[in-house]
Amino acid sequence: MASVFEYAPAPESRSIADIAPSYGLFIDGEFTEAADGKVFKTVSPSTEEVLSEVAQAGEADVDRAVKAARKAFDTWSALPGSERAKYLFRIARIIQERSRELAVLETLDNGKPIRETRDADLPLVAAHFFYYAGWADKLDHAGFGADPRPLGVAGQVIPWNFPLLMLAWKIAPALATGNTVVLKPAETTPLSALFFADICRQAGLPKGVVNILPGYGDAGASLVAHPDVNKVAFTGSTAVGKQIARTVAGTRKKLTLELGGKGANIVFDDAPIDQAVEGIVNGIFFNQGQVCCAGSRLLVQESIQEELLESLKRRLSTLRLGDPMDKNTDIGAINSEEQLSRITTLVERGEAEGAERWSPACELPESGYWFAPTLFTNVTQAHTIARDEIFGPVLSVLTFRTPDEAVAKANNTPYGLSAGIWTEKGSRILAVANKLRAGVIWSNTFNKFDPTSPFGGYKESGFGREGGRHGLEAYLDV
C-alpha cells in the first residue's frame, strides 16, 4: 500500500536487551539447571528466530522451589511490613530504570508491538509494584480485620499475553502480604520473568522469596498440586482453570482464577462515534486481540450499523501490521504457531457457518506468526465465533434493537469478564452497567487498567479479584 506519506522504518534498538544464550531456573536465589537437565527454546514469534535456550522445570524442580519458598516464608512473613514495602519499592524503581530494556525484551519474546510494551505493559508493571509496596505496612487498615496473616507459599501460573504484567499482578500483592512465591511463566514467554529474577537479585530480595520456574503445563500442574503450596493463582484459559479447581478441591489451598472472556462492546445509536470506533479497535486489536478481556463481540444498534461499520473499516485500513520492534507498528505477531492455528481454525469455522469475513488490505510478513485484523458481520449468537473465545484479532459484529436486547445478548455467554458501553446518555450507562454480568465495565472507554482498580470475572471467567484493595484478599488468611 504505497501512500503519499509513507512512514520510514523506525525500529527500536534491539541491542538494549542483552539476551544470554541460555537461562536456568531461578530457585532459592540462584540460577540452576533443571534436575533432569531438560531445556527448551524460546523463539521470537515475529521472526521465528531462537532467542535463548531455557531450563525446563519438572516435578523435582517444583518441589525444590516450593521447599525454598517454604524456608524463606518464616523470615519473610516475620519482617515488618515497612521493610517488605521497601523491597517492593526497590523492585518498582529498578523496573522503571530498566523499562526500555524490558520493553524490548518483552516485544522480542512475545511479538507484541514495542509501542504497547513501552506505553502500556511496562508503566503498568512498575505502577503495580509501587501500589502494592505501599500496602505492605498498612494491611491492618485494609478492611480484613487487625493483623491479617499471609497464607504461606503461593504457586502462581501466568499466561503469555502480558508476561511481565501478569507477573506483577501475581507477585506484587503476594509479597506485600508476606507470602513467598513460586511462579511459572508461560513456555512461549519465559524471558521477562527471568530478567525479573535478576531484578530481585539487584533489589537484594532474600533468597527463596521469589522462585521462577520456566516450563510447560506439566510443571504448572505439579506446582498447583504440590501439597505444601497454600495458595494457587492462575491466569489463563477457562479449561485449565477448571482443571485447577478440581485439583485443589478438598484441600485448604486458597484459589483465584482469572480466565477467558467473550466481552461485549455495546454501541448505542447516540454513542460518540469516533471515540467508539477507537474503543472498538482498542478493544479487539490491542495485543492482537490476545487479551482475556477483549471486546471480541461488537453489539451495535441496528440503526447505526452501516455507518459504524463504514467508519470501523476505514479505521482498520489505517492499522499498521508488521515488525513489532518498529515504533509505528500497531499490530504485531501472534504469540505462537499453536495460537495462530487456533485462530485460523475458528475463523474458518466462522466462514463455514456463514458469517461474512472482512480484512483490510494487509501484507503479512513471510516468517513469523501473523494474522490480519479481521471482522465478521452477519454473526448471530449461535455462531461459534460469537461464543468461543478466539484470543486473536478477530471481531464478531452482532446487532440489537433495544437496550434490553443488548443486555440479554451481552450476558448470553458462560463468560463474564468485561463489557463496554457506548452512549452519551448517562442514565443508560448506569442502567446497562447494572445489568451486565461482568467484572469490569468500561463505559465510553475500553481496555483501561490500573493497579488500584480490581479486575476479575463473573461466571466462568473465574473468581477473585486482582488489583486494588480487593486484590489483597487472595493472599491473606481471611
Next chain:
Amino acid sequence: MSDTRLSVFKTYKLYVGGKFPRSESGRVYEVTDKKGNWLANVPLSSRKDARDAVVAARKAFGGWSGATAYNRGQVLYRVAEMLEGRKEQFVREVAESEGLSKAKAAAVVDAAIDRWVWYAGWTDKIAQVVGGGNPVAGPFFNLSSPEPTGVVVVLAPQESSFLGLVSVIAPVIATGNTAVVVASERAPLPALSLGEVLATSDLPGGVVNVLSGRTAEIATPLAAHQDVNAIDLAGAGTDDGLAKELEIAAADNLKRVLRPQPVDEVDWAATPGTDRMTAFLETKTVWHPTGALGASGSSY
C-alpha cells in the same frame, strides 16, 4: 382438658418457589429426636425437586437482586419479627432435634433471631464496606461495587439445625442472592418450619427454597447444576469425601465454593464477620471518562 386432647400433627413439606410441595418422588423419611423417638415423616427430595428449586431460585433472582438494599433489609427484618412470634415452635423443634434442654434451645433460638436481625441491618451497608471508588491514574471515574453472584446452593450445617441454618441462609439472601437450601439431614424440622415463616413474611417466593432429604443425594446434582453460581458446603463438613466430590463437580462451571470449616473450628454462636456475605459477592468495577469540562480546561 389438654391431657385428653389429641394434638394435630403437622405435615412437613418442602418450600419451593413460595409454595409447599411434597417431594415429586412421593418419598418421605423418618425424622427422630436424639433418643430415636419418631418426630415426623419429611419429604425425601429427589434430583427433580432440586432442579425445580434451582428454577425457582433463578426466576426470583432478578427481582430480589434488583430490589433496593433498604427493601431487602425491611423484608429480612420482617422475617425476624415472624420468627419471634413463632419462637415456641422453634424452641421445641430445636430441643427435640438437637437434644437440648428447653432453656438451652431457647437461647439458641434467641441467638438465631438476633442473627437474622444482624444480617437484616447489613443489606444496605455491605456495599459501602467492600466497594468504593478507586483512584486510578487517569481522567476516569472508577467505582467498584459488590453484586450478588446469583443462585447459591446452601448445604445447611448438620448439627446446628437452626442457629447454624440461619447463619448460612441470611448472609446469602441479605446480599441479594437467592438460595436453594438443603436442610440438615438428621434434623430438618427447623428448616422446614423456617420455610413456613418465610412464606408469611414479605420474602418473594423462590428467594429461599428449602429441601429435605439425603444431603449427598441432593447436593450432588446441585453441585453439578450449570445454572447454579455458588455452593456453601457447610453441611458437608462432616464428610470430607463428599465435600471434595462436590467441589470437583462445582468446578464444571466454576461455581464459587465456600468450603466447610473443620468441624472443631465451627462456633455458630460467635458473631460472624462479613465472610459469609463476601463469599457470594462479585465485584463489578465500572469505568467512565471524566474531564469533559472543556477543550481548553477550566479556568473557573
Next chain:
Amino acid sequence: MPTNAPSAAHALTDVTASDRTLRRFLHGLPGVDAVGLEARAASLGTRSIKTTAKAYAIDLAISMVDLTTLEGADTPGKVRALGAKAVRPDPTDRTAPPTAAVCVYPDMVPVAKEAVAGSTVKVASVATAFPAGRAPLSVKLADVREAVAAGADEIDMVIDRGAFLAGDYGKVHEEITAVKEACGTAARLKVIFETGELSTYDNIRRASWLGMLAGADFIKTSTGKVAVNATPANTLLMLEAVRDFRAQTGVQVGVKPAGGIRTSKDAIKFLVLVNETAGEDWLDNHWFRFGASSLLNDLLMQRQKLATGRYSGPDYVTVD
C-alpha cells in the same frame, strides 16, 4: 483532486432552512468524548517519523505554512520581509519550498501582494473585525470586500462566538454565507471558530459543520490571540468533521490549525493526524495549512539538519 463547490449546503439545504432545523441538526451530531479524543490525538502523537518520511513531512509542512504577522505594529517593511521569506524561506537552499501564503491584516494586503508577486505564495487576509469579530455585519462585509478588492486570495474570517454560544446558529450561518458571497470567486474563505472560546469539543464539532454548511472552504481553529489555540485534539476533531462532510456531501473542505504550533515535531504530529484521519487527499497545501510564524524557522533548521547531519542554530535561519 476534488474542487471547491460554491456552496456546500446544497446537499443539506433542509438543515439550514431555519434556526430550529439548524439547531436540531447540529445537536444531533454524534457527541465527542473528550478523554477518548485526546487519547487518540496523543496516541497518534507517538508516531515516530524518521529519515525520508521526516524529510517529506518537513517540506510538506513548509509548503503548508500561512506565514503570519498580525500585530498592531506591522509596517510595510515588516510585511515585505515576510513576503520575501515566504517566497524563499531558506536563502541558502533554493530547494526549500515556498510557504502556502502570507497572512496579514486587510490594510497590508497591497504590500503583501506586491511582495509575493510572481510566486505561488498566496495572500491571505484576516477580516470581519479580527480577532474579536465584534462589529456590525456591514462593517465586517466592508472589511472583506476591501481585502478582496486589494487582491487577497484568501479571507480568514472570525465567527461571532457570542452568537454561537447564545445558540443563535442562524445568525452565525447567515454571517458566514454573507462573507462567502463577499469573497465571490476571487477568494477562498477560511472560517475561524476560536475553539478556545467555544470551549467544548461538542461545540467545535457543531461549529465545524455549521461553517461547512455555510460554505467555508477551510475551517480554522483559532486567531492565535487567545490562551488556547490549535491543539492536536481540536484539530483531530475538525479533521474528522471534514472527512465526514465529504463522505456525506462530496464536498472537500480544508483545515487550518493556527497558533501554538512552534516546532517541527509538533507540525509533523499534525501531519500524522491528517494522514491517519482525513487521509492523504488532505496532504496538500490546498487542503491543509498551518497558521504560524515561528514554526517556519524551526522547520528550516530541521531541514538543514537532515541535509547536513549537523544540528543547525538560529543564526542560520532568517529572523523575518
